[in-house]
Amino acid sequence: MSASAHPLTSVERCATGIEGLDNILDGGIPRGNTVLVSGSCGTGKTTLSLEFLVRGAMAGERSLFLSVTEASPKILQNLSTFEFFDPKVMADHHLTFLDVPVLYEKLGLQREELSSEDIDLLVASIVKLASELKVQRLVLDSITSVCYRVRQDEKIRDLILKLGKGLSDIDCTSILVSEIGPQENRYSLYGVEEAIADGVLLLGNVQRRGDLLRTLKVIKMRGTTHSRAQYVLDLTPLGILLAPYLKGGRSWEGT
Numbered sequence: 001m002s003a004s005a006h007p008l009t010s011v012e013r014c015a016t017g018i019e020g021l022d023n024i025l026d027g028g029i030p031r032g033n034t035v036l037v038s039g040s041c042g043t044g045k046t047t048l049s050l051e052f053l054v055r056g057a058m059a060g061e062r063s064l065f066l067s068v069t070e071a072s073p074k075i076l077q078n079l080s081t082f083e084f085f086d087p088k089v090m091a092d093h094h095l096t097f098l099d100v101p102v103l104y105e106k107l108g109l110q111r112e113e114l115s116s117e118d119i120d121l122l123v124a125s126i127v128k129l130a131s132e133l134k135v136q137r138l139v140l141d142s143i144t145s146v147c148y149r150v151r152q153d154e155k156i157r158d159l160i161l162k163l164g165k166g167l168s169d170i171d172c173t174s175i176l177v178s179e180i181g182p183q184e185n186r187y188s189l190y191g192v193e194e195a196i197a198d199g200v201l202l203l204g205n206v207q208r209r210g211d212l213l214r215t216l217k218v219i220k221m222r223g224t225t226h227s228r229a230q231y232v233l234d235l236t237p238l239g240i241l242l243a244p245y246l247k248g249g250r251s252w253e254g255t
């Protein structure tokens, strides 16, 4: 969130390493931004988030994946089928996985609904861990699952603001995965998440000539100019490939 305070020209980028996305974002995500990656089930949110971390780790940055619903071994097993993944990044601690339920237990956060104090404790421990691990990239998959235990808009706002600020202060760029229904007309479960985040990437599905295509659109990204066109997102063994959905249909907008 610090990036938005700088003039556009001096914004340092966190290149996602996904070439098509970096082109759309004029070089990458402004460093320190908190970005919501939103979409329904199977649209590629987890894959995109993992590629962001792996590409960063392979370029020498430290990355942390916080998983709420899926256990890390399962995610790792799927990750290892992608050609861009080099297990070396795990061995040399450039990529670390942590299951959030383990963190809940360690912090004694067993209550169904988290209190304001619980939220502060959770945020502080995530930021502390990120700081200790010298993490420059973090993914929380998903913020929706955490929000199920927060429930109230003001507390969700507080959680995302504090987490975003804590991570931005240590120059960590973060992705919060947001799970929505296929017909949703907003980008997050509570509608608060998208208002607080510095950026929103929307992943979706669209029918074209009988095929179900995956799509990506940058809804907002503070601190950079970007295209708002729709792109076709291809999940390949080499990673994510993006192509314009409609040739000549690009529109560009500053923020």
Ligand SMILES: Nc1ncnc2c1ncn2[C@@H]1O[C@H](COP(=O)(O)OP(=O)(O)O)[C@@H](O)[C@H]1O
Pocket: 039, 040, 041, 042, 043, 044, 045, 046, 047, 048, 078, 079, 081, 082, 235, 236, 237
């Ligand atoms: N290793 C892989 N190789 C090719 N396609 C994959 C691989 N892993 C996942 N996918 C595709 O991505 C889809 C789900 O992607 P995922 O990132 O888990 O979506 P989401 O997190 O949005 O639910 C799967 O249904 C599958 O089609």
Ligand SMILES: [Mg+2]
Pocket: 045, 046, 047
């Ligand atoms: Mg997922």
